[in-house]
Amino acid sequence: MGFYFYKNYAMSNLYSKIHRLKAQGWTWDYFLQQIDLIYPAGIDEKTLYALYRQPHRKANSHISKIILTLHEQCFPSPFPADTQALLAIYNRLIACKQHSGHRQDIDDFLLFLAHDLHFGSRLRRARLNWLKADIHLDQLPLHRNNGQGAELENQQQLALHHYQNCYSLLIEQQSLEPSAQLSDQAPQQISQQVLQQQPCLIDQFTLYKVQQNMLACHLNGLHANLRYQHPALLDYLKNSDFISASKRVLRTEPYQWIIARNGLRFSSIMKNSADCTVFFQALVTANKAFSDLDYAPLGAPAISKSTEFFWATQQLAK
Amino acid sequence: MKYFIILLASLLLLSGCSAYHDPEKKQRETAPSAAETPRQSVDILQDQQHKKPASSPAKINRGLHKEPIILITTEEDDMPRLD
Numbered sequence: 001m002g003f004y005f006y007k008n009y010a011m012s013n014l015y016s017k018i019h020r021l022k023a024q025g026w027t028w029d030y031f032l033q034q035i036d037l038i039y040p041a042g043i044d045e046k047t048l049y050a051l052y053r054q055p056h057r058k059a060n061s062h063i064s065k066i067i068l069t070l071h072e073q074c075f076p077s078p079f080p081a082d083t084q085a086l087l088a089i090y091n092r093l094i095a096c097k098q099h100s101g102h103r104q105d106i107d108d109f110l111l112f113l114a115h116d117l118h119f120g121s122r123l124r125r126a127r128l129n130w131l132k133a134d135i136h137l138d139q140l141p142l143h144r145n146n147g148q149g150a151e152l153e154n155q156q157q158l159a160l161h162h163y164q165n166c167y168s169l170l171i172e173q174q175s176l177e178p179s180a181q182l183s184d185q186a187p188q189q190i191s192q193q194v195l196q197q198q199p200c201l202i203d204q205f206t207l208y209k210v211q212q213n214m215l216a217c218h219l220n221g222l223h224a225n226l227r228y229q230h231p232a233l234l235d236y237l238k239n240s241d242f243i244s245a246s247k248r249v250l251r252t253e254p255y256q257w258i259i260a261r262n263g264l265r266f267s268s269i270m271k272n273s274a275d276c277t278v279f280f281q282a283l284v285t286a287n288k289a290f291s292d293l294d295y296a297p298l299g300a301p302a303i304s305k306s307t308e309f310f311w312a313t314q315q316l317a318k
Numbered sequence: 319m320k321y322f323i324i325l326l327a328s329l330l331l332l333s334g335c336s337a338y339h340d341p342e343k344k345q346r347e348t349a350p351s352a353a354e355t356p357r358q359s360v361d362i363l364q365d366q367q368h369k370k371p372a373s374s375p376a377k378i379n380r381g382l383h384k385e386p387i388i389l390i391t392t393e394e395d396d397m398p399r400l401d
Binding site: 091130134137138209212213215220 | 399
């Protein structure tokens, strides 16, 4: 079983977004009032409760849009608007399959970024490095499937290089923020006053996303049937901070079931019994429905149905 | 009676001649019926859509040597990036 559920997650993990909004200390009445401000007709409160309680619940596009808008208002991106716009343009470009000039546009994008990522604020440079790394990461499946080993490795190294640059810049930024010491705290524990003083808080989840993308550079360079036994991947998992980063996010955002599930998956691959227990408990904390290994949340197969979890399920049964 | 038959024959002959030279009737006869016109137009349009111009050997050769269009291809198993 693969990673197709991440696509759903990447698009809109509504369960986590609703939990993050609620975790600000909002009552349900206040939550519904905030929704009314965006969409005066509101949404049915039972639907909202169900989305909050059930990770398998799917929302329609209208409700998704309302929640995403509200989330964006309450948790705006820490990155400058121009870099966000550039990322949005790139995402729209690659989503348009009818566009015949992809290659040229991507080359032009890279040319622009190669020059522009040296200028501006630390956050701006971080985001442009992130975008350039994304472009290289997106090329991996093509070179892998065409058997273009040299170009695959080149793109992989470029992606890793730029994600690493981005990560270093974000760590620098985080250390300079007055609220850096608060980054291990849950968002709801940080007062509004502090957030207003320092709206560009680089949180653990932002750092985790860069780390997951670096892991994707290693994973997506390999064919699916080779991934989980490949020494390069096992080496990366052993030496990287990915598992620790997952635990840090779960401390601040315990409802992030997908991060807990990833942690369990990679702990299972690494055959680390203690981490398997930690991440399984985190999954159940995120939602008690996960205590049933046959439970299938939205867009993901049940743990019992996925071979990568096989070692973990054996350990949990002991 | 004889004059009456001649008169009738002359009238018939005259009306036949005028009808033969009637330009409106001529147009009606040569033009397709109202029901046929759109059908033929649609048929022509459909024919144009279905009939692809035959590729010349030079064109086919160029196609063979053309670089593949590069799209972002992902497998179901690929880990999507997070932004």
